[in-house]
Amino acid sequence: MSVKYIPVQWNPNKYIYDAVMLLGVGLFLYVFLYASPGILSHERPINPQVHNARAFGACAFVMLTVILCIGPLARLDPRFLPLLYNRRHFGVMTVFVAITHAGYIVDWYFAFSSSNKYEALLFANTSYGQLAGFPFEVFGIFALFTLILLAATSHDFWMKFLSPPVWKRIHYLIYPAYLSVVAHVSFGILQDQQNHAFTMIFIGGAAAVGILQLIAALKERRADQELASEAVEWVPVCDVSEMKEGFAKIKLLANGERVAVYLNEGKLSAISNACAHQNGPLGEGQIIDCLVTCPWHGFQYDVTNGRSPAPFTEKIPTYNLKTEGTRVLVDPRANPPGTYVEPVPAGATS
Amino acid sequence: MSDKDRPFFVGYLPAPKALRGLLLAVCVLFISGLAGFGLALGIAQDDPGEGAFRFDYGRQTVTGVVELTPYPLLRVTEGNERIPAGHTLMLAGGGKTNVESRAIPLEGQLAQVSGVLLERGSLDMMQVRGGRNGLQAAEGEVPVFETIPLGRWKLAGEICDGKCLAGAMRPGRGLAHKACANLCLLGKVPPVFVSTQPVDGSEFLLITGPDGGHLPESAYHYVAQFVSLEGEVERRGDLLVLRLDPDTLEVLE
Numbered sequence: 001m002s003v004k005y006i007p008v009q010w011n012p013n014k015y016i017y018d019a020v021m022l023l024g025v026g027l028f029l030y031v032f033l034y035a036s037p038g039i040l041s042h043e044r045p046i047n048p049q050v051h052n053a054r055a056f057g058a059c060a061f062v063m064l065t066v067i068l069c070i071g072p073l074a075r076l077d078p079r080f081l082p083l084l085y086n087r088r089h090f091g092v093m094t095v096f097v098a099i100t101h102a103g104y105i106v107d108w109y110f111a112f113s114s115s116n117k118y119e120a121l122l123f124a125n126t127s128y129g130q131l132a133g134f135p136f137e138v139f140g141i142f143a144l145f146t147l148i149l150l151a152a153t154s155h156d157f158w159m160k161f162l163s164p165p166v167w168k169r170i171h172y173l174i175y176p177a178y179l180s181v182v183a184h185v186s187f188g189i190l191q192d193q194q195n196h197a198f199t200m201i202f203i204g205g206a207a208a209v210g211i212l213q214l215i216a217a218l219k220e221r222r223a224d225q226e227l228a229s230e231a232v233e234w235v236p237v238c239d240v241s242e243m244k245e246g247f248a249k250i251k252l253l254a255n256g257e258r259v260a261v262y263l264n265e266g267k268l269s270a271i272s273n274a275c276a277h278q279n280g281p282l283g284e285g286q287i288i289d290c291l292v293t294c295p296w297h298g299f300q301y302d303v304t305n306g307r308s309p310a311p312f313t314e315k316i317p318t319y320n321l322k323t324e325g326t327r328v329l330v331d332p333r334a335n336p337p338g339t340y341v342e343p344v345p346a347g348a349t350s
Numbered sequence: 351m352s353d354k355d356r357p358f359f360v361g362y363l364p365a366p367k368a369l370r371g372l373l374l375a376v377c378v379l380f381i382s383g384l385a386g387f388g389l390a391l392g393i394a395q396d397d398p399g400e401g402a403f404r405f406d407y408g409r410q411t412v413t414g415v416v417e418l419t420p421y422p423l424l425r426v427t428e429g430n431e432r433i434p435a436g437h438t439l440m441l442a443g444g445g446k447t448n449v450e451s452r453a454i455p456l457e458g459q460l461a462q463v464s465g466v467l468l469e470r471g472s473l474d475m476m477q478v479r480g481g482r483n484g485l486q487a488a489e490g491e492v493p494v495f496e497t498i499p500l501g502r503w504k505l506a507g508e509i510c511d512g513k514c515l516a517g518a519m520r521p522g523r524g525l526a527h528k529a530c531a532n533l534c535l536l537g538k539v540p541p542v543f544v545s546t547q548p549v550d551g552s553e554f555l556l557i558t559g560p561d562g563g564h565l566p567e568s569a570y571h572y573v574a575q576f577v578s579l580e581g582e583v584e585r586r587g588d589l590l591v592l593r594l595d596p597d598t599l600e601v602l603e
Binding site: 187 | 356359361362363364365372373376377380383385387388390392394396397398399400402444446447517519520521524525526527528530533534536537570571572573574601
């Protein structure tokens with residue numbers, strides 16, 4: 001949470017996250033660049049520029065693969081949510097590694113001619129009508145520019161400026177970008193590779209991303225089916241006895257919105273399940289210091305009015321609640337963000 | 351749905367004790383995993399072969415007769431320890447450039463050529479120095495060299511740019527290198543066909559377009575692929591020249 005925009009709001013966990021990330025990336029590059037040539041029994045070494053390009057390209061692919069595994073992993077097991085916390089730094093680092101890869105490629109394969117190297121990148125191979133020999137560079141260019149766009153707009157300023165839904169849609173471009181990287185590698189280096197270790201690692205990485213995303217999506221679909229409700233005036237949420245102090249029950253409304261019903265100090269309140277920051281699932285968070293705390297980045301809201309505590313200004317919609325006997329019911333019509341709703345006494349609770 | 355039995359991580363607060371073991375294990379796995387992938391991918395790289403710039407030979411200077419195919423060749427008359435007399439040497443400029451503008455005025459004449467040799471097995475090429483120091487007319491009697499027609503051949507293999515193939519880049523062939531090869535060919539660097547079967551004892555043939563022209567740009571789509579083609583082959587000293595019939599180009603599975 002922030003009141004003013006500063007480049008990075010550092011805290012000890014971010015330092016640890018970035019240190020681990022940099023150490024891993026540094027080790028990957030060091031081992032690839034300096035340890036592996038001694039093991040290779042080549043009569044003459046691969047050109048250093050090609051070797052460097054491969055090291056940074058392979059590293060960017062592995063980083064992107066890890067990044068895309070974090071999301072579904074955290075959805076499948078919330079204990080992995082800390083990996084999500086500072087993922088944007090991981091993404092920005094990946095962009096720098098990918099740019100370095102592109103730099104070595106352009107400065108080597110597309111230099112030394114009488115043409116501008118960036119123009120040469122676009123016209124040297126125009127065999128778009130064939131699979132073998134397809135100009136795989138275009139996939140790399142698309143992926144790189146997309147990653148740069150995502151990194152450049154990763155700061156919270158852009159999320160506020162563009163609005164979270166627009167920002168989120170832009171950042172879904174990570175999936176086409178990853179597919180483009182897969183195509184870039186498949187139509188490029190994979191076509192020439194005689195040693196299949198790289199092929200196996202590449203396919204394994206891409207398959208891990210695909211399978212994890214699929215499993216997480218299926219799990220969410222099943223969960224949505226359990227949470228789904230009819231389009232009625234008052235939507236039943238659960239029995240009061242199922243509520244736990246400081247925690248929530250989530251309900252999927254007929255209009256597709258999710259509502260999180262919290263029990264706080266023996267009273268029930270309902271807020272939108274989507275955090276104003278990155279649409280994090282507020283109902284999967286918990287109340288800390290009387291405030292609902294998002295499990296993704298720790299944004300906090302007063303459960304009675306959906307407002308972040310001063311001096312913060314984030315606001316989310318609230319919902320009206322009532323109880324009928326021991327049943328908790330929610331009005332599916334959301335109140336404007338920040339609207340105070342009198343908490344409903346829960347009566348008998350666990 | 352939130353769960354009070356689950357440790358709850360908030361980024362700006364110390365990590366819950368119940369999560370610390372798992373997070374430590376993830377950190378160790380991440381760091382060692384990346385190092386492991388770096389090693390596995392680093393040692394999975396294929397051997398780029400023996401081709402290389404032979405800077406270790408030092409600058410080479412030889413004399414011979416300039417021929418244009420239209421790619422410039424030198425039929426060596428006065429060689430040295432590395433480049434014997436009778437050898438036919440393909441000539442290229444620095445980077446992805448050619449020496450045609452300097453070779454055309456000297457066609458059929460004796461010339462002294464100086465530069466760095468590139469060598470891959472029986473394939474070689476000279477990267478000629480810039481200006482007159484690289485290619486200049488030489489005094490002496492001009493011998494007559496034969497061009498022996500070897501007839502029409504159907505061959506299978508790969509069209510490469512001769513300079514990268516000879517060792518300017520390691521690796522210097524294959525589909526991942528196609529754009530670079532095309533750029534060399536656009537720069538009129540001599541293209542080389544690598545035949546799967548030797549033709550009159552040689553697996554490397556300088557490949558040109560039909561009727562004494564450069565390799566047609568329509569053939570660039572076939573560069574770096576396994577193709578079959580037909581054309582007239584002629585022998586110029588120890589170098590074979592293949593005059594491609596572009597209509598016969600076909601990608602092989």
